[in-house]
Structures are given as C-alpha cells and as structure tokens.
Amino acid sequence: MRRAIDTLFGRLVVIVIGMLVLSHVAWFAIIRFERDNVQTRFAVEEAVFLVEAVRQHIANTPDQPLPPRVRVVPLASPDVPRQPDENMPPPLQRFVEDLKDRLPDGTDVRLSEPGGPPSVWVHGVKDTGWVVVPVQPLRPPRSRDRMLVWLALIFSTAVLAALFGAWQLQYPLRSLAQAVGRFGRGQPTPPVPERGPRELRQLTHGFNQMVREVSQTESDRAVMLAGVAHDLKTPLARLRLRAEMMDDAKMRDGVVRDVDSMAHIVDQFLVFAHDRPDGSEPVPVDEQCERIARAYRAVSPGAQPIRLKLEAGLAFALPAATLDRLLSNLLDNAHAYGAPPVVIETRREAKVWVLSVSDHGKGIAPDDLIKASRPFVRLDPARGGSGHSGLGLAIVERLARRVGGECEIGNRADGGLQVAMTFPFDIATRPVEERRAGPQHEERVS
CATH class of the missing domain: 3.30.450 (Beta-Lactamase)
Known part of the structure; x- marks a missing residue:
C-alpha cells in the first residue's frame, strides 16, 4: 500500500x-x-x-x-x-x-x-x-492568551510557505521520476524541463541526453534491421519458387521448410523493428482470445490443446494487431518449447488487468529467466535451426510495454513457463466504443 x-x-x-x-x-x-x-x-x-x-x-x-x-x-x-x-x-x-x-x-x-x-x-x-x-498585580499566565492567536497565525503562514517551497522543490524530481518510468517501460519519453536546483538540472540534462542517444541508437538499429529483413524477402520468394520446381519431392519439401523458417525469422525481424504505435481498433481481449484459439486449432490440428480461462469481461480491451502478435508469439513459443496443455487466462485484479499464457513443460532455468526476454538470445543452442531467432519473448515484452503494460516471465509452481502481462485500468478499462472514438471523444469527456 x-x-x-x-x-x-x-x-x-x-x-x-x-x-x-x-x-x-x-x-x-x-x-x-x-x-x-x-x-x-x-x-x-x-x-x-x-x-x-x-x-x-x-x-x-x-x-x-x-x-x-x-x-x-x-x-x-x-x-x-x-x-x-x-x-x-x-x-x-x-x-x-x-x-x-x-x-x-x-x-x-x-x-x-x-x-x-x-x-x-x-x-x-x-x-x-x-x-x-x-503594586501592579502579578497574575500567573492565563490559559488563553492573545499571543497564542498570533502564534497560530504565524505558524500557519510559515507552514503554507514552507509547503509551497517543498512542492516547488520536489515537482521537477517527480517529473523526472515519471519520465524514467516511461523510458523504462519503452514508452515515448519527451524531454523533461530542466529546472530546480543546479544538481537536479544537471541530472535532468544528463537524462535527456541519455534518452536522445538511446532513442537514436534504437532508431538506427531498427532501420538497419528492417532494411535487411525487407531486402531478404525478395530473394526468399525467388528461392521458394525455385524450390517448388524441383523434381525430387524429398529435397523440395526440405528446402521449402527451410525457406519458410527463414521467412518466419524475417517476419519476426520486421515486427521487432517496427517502432510505431499500434493504430488498430481496440477489441475485447476475451473475445479475441477465443477467436485466436479457434484459428490456431484450425490451422494446426495436431498442435497441443489450448485451454481458456477468461474472466476479465468486455471492459478489458487492447489494440487488435498488438493482441494478435502477443498471443501468436506466445502460442508459437509454447508449442515449440513447452508441453500441453497451453492455458490462456485473463482476470481483473485490484488495479490492473492480467493476460497470461502458460504451458506445462519444463520451464526455464532460474538463472536464465533474466535473459529470456533479451533479443537474439536462444537459451538452447540446439534450437538454432528450428526457424526461431530468439525474438519471440523480446517482441512480447516490447509490444506489452508499447501499450503501457508490463511483462513478467517466470516458472509455474507445478511446472511450465508462464508469461504474465499486466495493464493498468487507465489504459485498458475504457469501453471499446470510447477507445475507438479517439482523442476527440476524450477531449469532450474531460
């Protein structure tokens, strides 16, 4: 509390x-x-x-x-x-x-x-x-004295002036703390005004400079990654076309699978490099989870079963494209490395909405949990040829933070990996119609 x-x-x-x-x-x-x-x-x-x-x-x-x-x-x-x-x-x-x-x-x-x-x-x-x-009368001090009135007046004035000064002193620090929180969640962080004492101005200046340099580095990396991934799509398409024309069916199927794995990796690169906010329409999370689970079963009949435990209700809504990418990456990760059944769960807690995906496999070693969401990190080197680039959980964490949420990766008490994403009410509790109305509706409401 x-x-x-x-x-x-x-x-x-x-x-x-x-x-x-x-x-x-x-x-x-x-x-x-x-x-x-x-x-x-x-x-x-x-x-x-x-x-x-x-x-x-x-x-x-x-x-x-x-x-x-x-x-x-x-x-x-x-x-x-x-x-x-x-x-x-x-x-x-x-x-x-x-x-x-x-x-x-x-x-x-x-x-x-x-x-x-x-x-x-x-x-x-x-x-x-x-x-x-x-002789003038010598009386003991009276219990009530006019000096008490003056004392109360001076004390109240001093307290108000001191509180105003304290508020002025801590306000720049609070703005800096909020900016640090936004930057840590991967959200856009505008420059913080440099005001207050000299040490605080120096700290704010250093933070703004760090944000600019990190943003520039991220932008350069994203542009490079997106460019490389985009340039690879054309040769991969030609390679697949040529593979389809092979006479040896066994070799043709193997080459096609390799091309599909490479195409999947390229798609993950593009998703990871995408740094613009999601402009898709918000949809109820529970309904979209049911829809994605049905589609996943239809596309992959032999995949491990998916259990749904949806208790959030219609008030919990997220952008459709972000939600699709979150669930597809988590379901692919559970299908590749976990064990059935896979459980998709939504619920409402005291101050946040929770969306989690868990499986019943071996989970991740405790020492490797901190590295699980790092980009281009594969915890098992033997998985290098399975069509995975080590970006699945990194993409999930980045997408969750981009819409204002937090992502926590851990092992379940009875075995298996669990990825739990939390979203504050002020981000994900507004009705779908209100969220679709956009900023103009918010201005009218305020």
Missing part, C-alpha cells in the same frame, strides 16, 4: 512541520518566561521608587498629605499583614525576593492580604512605621 510518507514531498512536509512546531514552541516558551521576568522587574522598580518617594516626602514635607493609596501605618497596627509563607505562588515569591535585594539590608517586606487592592508593606531599619504603596 502506498503511503504519503514514502514520497519526497511527504517527508519534506513532516520535516518542515516538525521543525516549525519545535521552533515555535521553543519561541513561545521563551517569550512567556521573559515576559514574566520583565513584569516582575518592572513591578519591583516601581515599588522601590514609590517607597523612596514616600520616605523623601516624610523627611522633607511631613505636613503635606500623601497621594491616594499611599500611607504610613504604625508598627503596632492590627492591619499589618503576616509574614509571607512558603506556599505563595512562585511569581510573588520572586517579587518579594527581588524587592528585598533592591532595598537596604534588614528591610521587612510583606504583601497585602488577598481580597483587597494589591499593595506592598515595607519597613526599614530607620522607618518609624510601615510604608504601604500600591
């Missing part, structure tokens, strides 16, 4: 959001801590200033009245608050300790009783009474 975290963009999202959360939480904690310290220091400085102002007022102008909420209380007054206890909130304890540090040694500092206006009571060594001055 594909997970979003497995993609480059998903991992960038996790890293970006994780770093932003960590930095914003640390920033918020530091701001809250510093704000409490600033509030405490300001309250201490204000209280010290008021106490010194009251003392100067008493010493210089004792007859003048004191400002509101500022007073001098006798030492024996019953209103004097008690000594602060250890259960005071930490902000208040820190305020009292900082205030004692700012006042002369021996100064007694007390806070007013809860319920009244917040004030601080100060009695120095030389004071004749308690100096009572107001």
Whole structure:
C-alpha cells in the first residue's frame, strides 16, 4: 500500500512541520518566561521608587498629605499583614525576593492580604512605621492568551510557505521520476524541463541526453534491421519458387521448410523493428482470445490443446494487431518449447488487468529467466535451426510495454513457463466504443 510518507514531498512536509512546531514552541516558551521576568522587574522598580518617594516626602514635607493609596501605618497596627509563607505562588515569591535585594539590608517586606487592592508593606531599619504603596498585580499566565492567536497565525503562514517551497522543490524530481518510468517501460519519453536546483538540472540534462542517444541508437538499429529483413524477402520468394520446381519431392519439401523458417525469422525481424504505435481498433481481449484459439486449432490440428480461462469481461480491451502478435508469439513459443496443455487466462485484479499464457513443460532455468526476454538470445543452442531467432519473448515484452503494460516471465509452481502481462485500468478499462472514438471523444469527456 502506498503511503504519503514514502514520497519526497511527504517527508519534506513532516520535516518542515516538525521543525516549525519545535521552533515555535521553543519561541513561545521563551517569550512567556521573559515576559514574566520583565513584569516582575518592572513591578519591583516601581515599588522601590514609590517607597523612596514616600520616605523623601516624610523627611522633607511631613505636613503635606500623601497621594491616594499611599500611607504610613504604625508598627503596632492590627492591619499589618503576616509574614509571607512558603506556599505563595512562585511569581510573588520572586517579587518579594527581588524587592528585598533592591532595598537596604534588614528591610521587612510583606504583601497585602488577598481580597483587597494589591499593595506592598515595607519597613526599614530607620522607618518609624510601615510604608504601604500600591503594586501592579502579578497574575500567573492565563490559559488563553492573545499571543497564542498570533502564534497560530504565524505558524500557519510559515507552514503554507514552507509547503509551497517543498512542492516547488520536489515537482521537477517527480517529473523526472515519471519520465524514467516511461523510458523504462519503452514508452515515448519527451524531454523533461530542466529546472530546480543546479544538481537536479544537471541530472535532468544528463537524462535527456541519455534518452536522445538511446532513442537514436534504437532508431538506427531498427532501420538497419528492417532494411535487411525487407531486402531478404525478395530473394526468399525467388528461392521458394525455385524450390517448388524441383523434381525430387524429398529435397523440395526440405528446402521449402527451410525457406519458410527463414521467412518466419524475417517476419519476426520486421515486427521487432517496427517502432510505431499500434493504430488498430481496440477489441475485447476475451473475445479475441477465443477467436485466436479457434484459428490456431484450425490451422494446426495436431498442435497441443489450448485451454481458456477468461474472466476479465468486455471492459478489458487492447489494440487488435498488438493482441494478435502477443498471443501468436506466445502460442508459437509454447508449442515449440513447452508441453500441453497451453492455458490462456485473463482476470481483473485490484488495479490492473492480467493476460497470461502458460504451458506445462519444463520451464526455464532460474538463472536464465533474466535473459529470456533479451533479443537474439536462444537459451538452447540446439534450437538454432528450428526457424526461431530468439525474438519471440523480446517482441512480447516490447509490444506489452508499447501499450503501457508490463511483462513478467517466470516458472509455474507445478511446472511450465508462464508469461504474465499486466495493464493498468487507465489504459485498458475504457469501453471499446470510447477507445475507438479517439482523442476527440476524450477531449469532450474531460
């Protein structure tokens, strides 16, 4: 199952959001801590200033009245608050300790009783009474703070900007990965735009250059192979005509068989060299499999039996010419090297259609499976004179990839070779009428 975290963009999202959360939480904690310290220091400085102002007022102008909420209380007054206890909130304890540090040694500092206006009571060594001055309230941090709103706004903006940057960074890489996938399946691969960081541009440039060189090499090889195969058809036709005119029937039949084998090899060369997309009409795979199986039995009555296990339905459709070439090559391969019965099977899986052809022969040695689909490779050297060029499975793989599918060659658990081709739904699930309508119909639907 594909997970979003497995993609480059998903991992960038996790890293970006994780770093932003960590930095914003640390920033918020530091701001809250510093704000409490600033509030405490300001309250201490204000209280010290008021106490010194009251003392100067008493010493210089004792007859003048004191400002509101500022007073001098006798030492024996019953209103004097008690000594602060250890259960005071930490902000208040820190305020009292900082205030004692700012006042002369021996100064007694007390806070007013809860319920009244917040004030601080100060009695120095030389004071004749308690100096009572107001103090700004020291409240613990509130659970809901406007700073949280700003934090959420800044965090959301930063996340959106970071995600946009991450998307811009991974988009060229995703385009390159898609192009690599198309190139690996043998599909046409247009040049990938060279954008993004310098290293990614260099990688994209190298990939585009590699695609051009490989395409040019494939084109040259296909042209050469097609030219040679085409030029051989005329002398083969003359050779067959001359063989038909031989008097010795035994020699005539042998030469005709050799000419037919050579003609079959030439036809395989032409099919392998053909590099244009299939323009034939799409047909239901199940119906075409039944038709080809009947034709195969009629042309080769002595051939091994063919069993059909068709479960895909009418929705599974492929171009007719491609499907004919796929099945004919696989049936010829099974007839030449396998053992009966040959089974043609179609089915629908979770995300793909499956078309497979299997036999009940000896299969292929595990070490040779990787070479089975290579062109011009014959796993058994003794087969060189049987009219086969080593292109059968290579043609099958190339045709399957040309229409967007994948080909897997392997051995069955109970013996025999199995060639399984898978085709994604977006390629092979559209109704036949819709596929025949072509691009104009697709534009109208979109």
